[in-house]
Amino acid sequence: MAKTIAEINDRISKGQAVVVTAEEIIDIVTEKGAEEAAREVDVVTTGTFGPMCSSGAFLNVGHTKPRIKLGGGEVYLNDVPAYTGIAAVDLFIGATAVPDDDPRNKAYPGDFNYGGGHVIEELVAGNDIRLTARAYGTDCYPRRRLETWINIADINEATLFNIRNAYQNYNVAVNLSDRTIYTYMGVLKPHLGNANYSTSGQLSPLFNDPLYKTLGIGTKILLGGGIGYIAWHGTQHNPAAPRLDNDVPRRPAGTLAVIGDLKQMKPEWLRGTSMLGYGTTITVCIGVPIPILNEEIVRYTAVRDRDIVAAIVDYSDVYPQGKPDVLGEIDYASLKSGQITVQGQEVPTASLSSYPKAVEIANLLKKWIKAGEFLLTEPVAPLPGVESGIRFKNLEDRPING
Amino acid sequence: MPVSRRIVLHFPRRLVDRPIVYRLIKDYDLEFNILKASVTPEEEGLMVLELKGDQKDYDQGINYLNEAGVQIQALSQNVTRNEIRCTHCGACITICPTAAFELDKKTRVVAFDNDKCIACGLCIKSCPPRAMELHF
Numbered sequence: 281m282a283k284t285i286a287e288i289n290d291r292i293s294k295g296q297a298v299v300v301t302a303e304e305i306i307d308i309v310t311e312k313g314a315e316e317a318a319r320e321v322d323v324v325t326t327g328t329f330g331p332m333c334s335s336g337a338f339l340n341v342g343h344t345k346p347r348i349k350l351g352g353g354e355v356y357l358n359d360v361p362a363y364t365g366i367a368a369v370d371l372f373i374g375a376t377a378v379p380d381d382d383p384r385n386k387a388y389p390g391d392f393n394y395g396g397g398h399v400i401e402e403l404v405a406g407n408d409i410r411l412t413a414r415a416y417g418t419d420c421y422p423r424r425r426l427e428t429w430i431n432i433a434d435i436n437e438a439t440l441f442n443i444r445n446a447y448q449n450y451n452v453a454v455n456l457s458d459r460t461i462y463t464y465m466g467v468l469k470p471h472l473g474n475a476n477y478s479t480s481g482q483l484s485p486l487f488n489d490p491l492y493k494t495l496g497i498g499t500k501i502l503l504g505g506g507i508g509y510i511a512w513h514g515t516q517h518n519p520a521a522p523r524l525d526n527d528v529p530r531r532p533a534g535t536l537a538v539i540g541d542l543k544q545m546k547p548e549w550l551r552g553t554s555m556l557g558y559g560t561t562i563t564v565c566i567g568v569p570i571p572i573l574n575e576e577i578v579r580y581t582a583v584r585d586r587d588i589v590a591a592i593v594d595y596s597d598v599y600p601q602g603k604p605d606v607l608g609e610i611d612y613a614s615l616k617s618g619q620i621t622v623q624g625q626e627v628p629t630a631s632l633s634s635y636p637k638a639v640e641i642a643n644l645l646k647k648w649i650k651a652g653e654f655l656l657t658e659p660v661a662p663l664p665g666v667e668s669g670i671r672f673k674n675l676e677d678r679p680i681n682g
Numbered sequence: 683m684p685v686s687r688r689i690v691l692h693f694p695r696r697l698v699d700r701p702i703v704y705r706l707i708k709d710y711d712l713e714f715n716i717l718k719a720s721v722t723p724e725e726e727g728l729m730v731l732e733l734k735g736d737q738k739d740y741d742q743g744i745n746y747l748n749e750a751g752v753q754i755q756a757l758s759q760n761v762t763r764n765e766i767r768c769t770h771c772g773a774c775i776t777i778c779p780t781a782a783f784e785l786d787k788k789t790r791v792v793a794f795d796n797d798k799c800i801a802c803g804l805c806i807k808s809c810p811p812r813a814m815e816l817h818f
Contacts, residue, residue, distance in 0.1 A: 329769060331810060391807055466773050467808045474776035551769060553810045563769060563811065618775075618785060630776040632810065634769040635790040 282574045288322045289655045297322040299649045301642040302483045302570075302581055309582035314575045317582070323649055323656065324581040326485040327502075327567040327641030330478050330633030331553050333464070334444035334515060335562050336374035337400050337542050340436040341411065343369055344428075348413065349421035355413045356380075357399045357430075368421060373399050375562040385557060389462040395560025398552030400440070403432045404504070405547035438542035440504055440550075444514035446566050448486030448534040449521070449590055452477045452610060452629075454622060457596035462557020466632055468595055472622055475592065475629045480638035481585040481612040485568035486534050488581045490527040491666065492519070494571050496659025501538065502567030502645045505549030507654075508540025510568075513663045518672035527580070528588050530609060534663065538566065549641075565637065567645040571656050585612035592622055602674065686734040688717070688757035688800065690818065691747065693727030702750055703729070710743035711735060717757075717800045728818060730757060730801055758796040760817055761805075767813035768792070777808045 291297040298321050300308060305324045309317045339362075341350075350369055355362045359379040363372040377396035384390045403409055408429040417424045432438050453465030454475045461468050466476045481487065489495055499510040514535025521533035549565035572578045591606040598605050610620050615629050648654035664670045693702065698721060707714055712735035719729045733740060747754055770792045775783045782798035783805070785791075805814045 330771075389807075393812065466810070467777055469776070476773070476776075548766075551767070551811050554807075554812055555810060556807045561810075563771075616790070618787075628776045630774075631772045634771040636770045639789075 283322070283572065285571050285573070285656050285658050288571050291322055292649055292655055293652055295650070295652050297649060299323045299325060299646045301639070301646055302326045302488050303639065303642070305578065305581045306482065306584055309578060314579045314582070318572055318575040318578040321572045321578060324488060324570045324572060324578070325567060325642040325645040325649065326483055326488050326570060327565070327638040327645065328446060328480040328484050328633060329549070329563060329565045329637035329641060330480070331464075331555070331561045332442060332445045332564045333376050333561045335400075335440070335442035335564055336372055336396065337403070338437065338439045338441055339371045339373065341369050341371065341430055342434070342436050344423060344426060346423045347421045348415050348423035348426050349418055350413050350415055350426075353413055353415035355411065357409050357411055358394070358402070359410075359412075360394070360396050360399050375400065376559050378560055389557025390559075391556065392554045392558065392560045395552070395554075397560050397562030400542070400562055401547050401550055401552040403438060404542060404545050404550050406432060432543055439539065440508070440542045440545065441511070441537075441539045442564060443537050444516060444535045445538050445564055446485050446514070446536045446568075447532055448484070448490070449529050449532050449588070450478050451532065451593040451599075452590050452615065452620075453595045453599070454592055454607065454627065455596045456594045461596055462555070463595045464555050464558045464561070465595060466630070467556055472625050472627045475615070475620055475622065475627045476632055477590060477612075477615050477629065478632040479590070479612065480633055480635055481588055481616065482583055483635070483638045483642055485566060486536070487528055487583055487588055488570050489568075489577070490523070490529065490580060490583075492534060492663040493580075494573060494577060494659075495568055496662040498657055498660035499568065500654070500657040501569070502565070502641060502648070503538055503540040503545065504542070504565055505546030506540060506544035508538050508566075509657075510536050510659075510663075511539040512537040516672055517664060517670060519664055519666045519668060520671045524587070524589065526583060526587055528583060530589050531591055536566075536663075563634075565641050567641040569645060569649060569654070569656055585616060588612045590615070592620075683737045684735065685737050685740050686732065687740070688730070688732050690755045690757050690760055690801070691727075691729045691731060692753040692755070693729070694751055694753075695725045697751060698725055698727045700750075702747065702752060703731070706743050706746060710739045710746065712739055712743050718802070732800075757801055758799065760801050761796055761799045762815050762817065763794045764813045764815055767811045769811050769813075771810065774805045774809055774814065777804050779804065
């Protein structure tokens with residue numbers, strides 16, 4: 281029996297919708313079968329809370345008197361450089377930006393205690409942010425210097441626009457070398473000392489709709505503790521990644537570009553994050569509702585950690601050198617057990633994505649939908665699927681003076 | 683009754699060059715393991731010790747340290763977790779050499795057992811949201 285999003289919304293509005301999390305649906309499908317589950321359940325909620333570097337916020341800080349053209353000038357927010365290559369008082373603060381005087385990896389491994397991700401967290405928390413700017417001055421924008429406090433409550437717009445979030449699957453990172461390495465996948469100890477992964481697995485949005493059949497451009501989601509939307513497919517979107525029989529990709533595949541009003545988000549769901557020896561980033565909360573339109577969709581949402589595999593990749597040589605080799609595949613149930621075997625060696629595992637927070641997000645979204653406060657949206661256009669032929673490309677150098 | 687405690691000793695400047703730990707071991711028959719030792723720019727000494735021995739000997743040893751002017755603190759007070767910043771991701775679990783972080787397999791919530799902590803500090807900067815704090 282097929283349902284439409286309009287029918288599901290009707291049930292949500294009447295407070296009658298049956299909403300469960302992507303964890304809870306597993307037992308429901310096991311016990312009752314997909315047909316019955318598809319009839320009973322209207323929405324399955326997913327969640328993820330992990331470091332996502334391709335995140336940032338556009339701010340319109342308002343015009344000063346006399347006016348200043350920050351566009352094309354230099355702007356710092358709490359000493360972190362913001363991008364100004366747009367109109368006069370529009371700015372972009374990216375999660376990985378670090379202050380000019382941060383020693384970075386000159387004092388290896390760099391601490392990266394404060395960067396753009398932390399500025400965004402502080403903005404959302406309602407803290408005053410110190411804006412310092414230099415501009416070149418024009419006839420219509422004569423002012424050349426500005427030092428002021430800004431606050432999210434007072435500026436015109438603060439729009440979170442993350443160009444790549446919610447990666448559908450990711451590598452398991454290990455280190456085969458004989459020294460500790462500091463990566464975006466955390467601190468990796470030598471000689472396979474640990475293995476780090478980053479996913480909420482069976483709760484992760486794109487594992488529950490592996491072929492992007494329900495979500496698309498315009499899908500309303502939970503973002504940063506507030507409301508957001510899927511704006512586009514994310515950068516590096518790679519639907520052509522190899523897949524298992526259950527359509528779940530075995531390698532990093534689909535991604536989402538997401539957008540939302542930062543003013544209604546929450547600092548506990550947008551956490552400034554520091555990766556030792558790598559840089560700053562932000563840990564982002566995303567929850568996507570999956571409308572149970574039919575049996576096929578409910579079967580997808582019943583995916584379990586043991587049905588999802590990831591590639592184990594060496595970050596001391598293979599990853600930095602862009603080699604294709606993997607050390608093997610491992611399922612998420614094994615990864616979550618705390619120990620896996622790689623090259624005959626027992627390796628302890630850890631996650632960079634928070635599972636308890638992912639559960640919280642899926643439950644928060646469930647609560648909103650059940651209360652009739654969050655209606656589903658029909659996608660305006662689908663995300664590029666396997667048939668699009670879109671493939672992830674490397675940059676092949678073409679030396680300029682070669 | 684045997685006891686085993688992890689303690690932090692703060693030596694004032696005047697005691698830095700005195701063989702305090704030697705006396706502690708020799709006169710009170712305590713077994714020790716140095717977990718950390720340093721002298722700060724202010725020339726104060728800091729030492730993190732694990733002390734084992736009979737309760738009576740241990741108490742007398744601590745008494746000796748107190749009388750000598752050494753400040754003593756339980757180690758567990760030195761490393762704390764900021765519960766607001768911690769996201770329970772679990773990145774700390776494989777970094778900690780003494781398994782002071784434990785994952786609840788069901789809820790996947792990370793517990794911090796500061797009795798197991800030796801204040802090595804490895805978790806401080808390995809924690810992505812910087813939730814672990816060291817106070818010496």
